[in-house]
Amino acid sequence: MTKKRILITGAAGFLGSHLCDKFIKEGMHVIGMDNLITGDLKNIQHLFKLENFEFYHCDVSKFIHVPGKLDYILNFASPASPIDYLKIPIQTLKVGSLGTHNCLGLALAKKARILVASTSEVYGDPLVHPQNEEYWGNVNPVGPRGVYDEAKRFQEAITTAYHTFHGLETRIVRIFNTYGPRMRLNDGRALPAFIGQALRGEDLTVFGDGSQTRSFCYVDDLVEGIYRLLLSDYAMPVNIGNPDQITLKEFAEEIIRLTGTKQKIVYKPLPQDDPKQRQPDITKAKEILGWKPKVSRAEGLKITYEYFRSLPKEDLFKLPKEFESKR
Structure with missing residues (x-):
């Protein structure tokens, strides 16, 4: 039987690399694509020896060409952390708009089902809690986060338009805070920032009074949810995340206990x-996917901490890389 072929954009990123692992494990031929502006080939180097994996160094905002048939496309090409999209705002908007348009056009040409990675950031600073898929959000389009939030909101809109106008098979996942091995220590998000500070012997920085909440989902759980959504028959957005919320102050205290450090907040x-x-x-x-998270935060944090602790010492002190292109 011919193997299913799947294109995964953003393949060298944190989530993209885990998705490559998952779909190879499920017996598919995986084509990874990334321009490596925030991704890292180290995340997928273990796959290069496999005959069921190939890689294209490509910017989806410009052009996509993949020879042969495609059954599925996962569009995960986008900066995803504030430290990235505040440095490259134009590219963030372009990958969410032009990049998504190119992926949808490829899906249409190949008659492939496409799943796009949206985000809980479409809800902005929410006035509804917890956030359900029917909530339209509270987003500032001209604020500093607008380049990411509105790129993702446009991405959902054009994906839905391709579904309704062209009859394209589309899926939309709204991803909430996710963590696990292969996260970048310097990506600006709370979990790697706290662990990095603890490992460097620095005090942990909490913004605001620490009462704001986050809900952290372990990467294996997220990947399973995405897999089920892709294979489902549901075309509207679906939240995938762990509803076990915690304040950032409590989370910083949790990291201090986990790492056994003496720093203060x-x-x-x-x-x-x-x-x-x-x-x-x-x-x-x-209800639709039969999915819920299985990995507790305590269990997932232990695995993630061990991963960060195993990194070369110089990685702990590496500053975020600068981006050459400002286009």
Whole structure:
């Protein structure tokens, strides 16, 4: 039987690399694609020896060509952390718009089913809690986070338009905070920032008073949810995340206990438009996909901490890489 062929854009990123692993494990031929502006080939180097994996160094915002048939496309090409999209705002908007348009056009030409990676950031600083898929969000389009939030909102809109106008098979996943091995220590998000500070012997920085909440989902759980959504018959957005929320102050205290460090928590002003609450309503995922997270935060954090602790010492002190292109 001919293997199913799947294109995964953003393949060298944190989530993309785990998705490559998953679909190879499920017996598919995986074509990875990444321009490596935030991704890292180290995340997928273990796959290069496999005959069921191939890689294209390509910017999906410009052009996509993949020879042969495609059964599925996973579009995960986008910066995903504030430290990235604040440095490359134009590229963030282009990959969410032009890049998504190119992926949808390829899916249409190949008659492939496409799943696009949206985000809980489409809800902005939410006025509804927990956030369900029917909530339209509270987003500042001209604030610093607008380049990411609106790129993702446009991505959902054009994906839905291709579904309704062209009859394209589309899936939309709204991803909440996810963590696990292969995260970048310097990507600016709370979990790697806290662990990195602890490992360097620095005080842990909490923005605001620490009362804002986050809900952290272990990467294996997220990947399973995405896999089930891709193979489902549901075309509207679905939240995938862990509803077990925690305040950032409590989370910093958890990291201090986990790492056994003696640092204290220091407080800095809250960035503009930083969401005060983030918790997914996963009723749809449970009912439609039969999915719910299985890995507890304690278990997932232990695995993630061991991963970060195993990194070369120089990685702990590596500053975020600068991006050459400002286009």
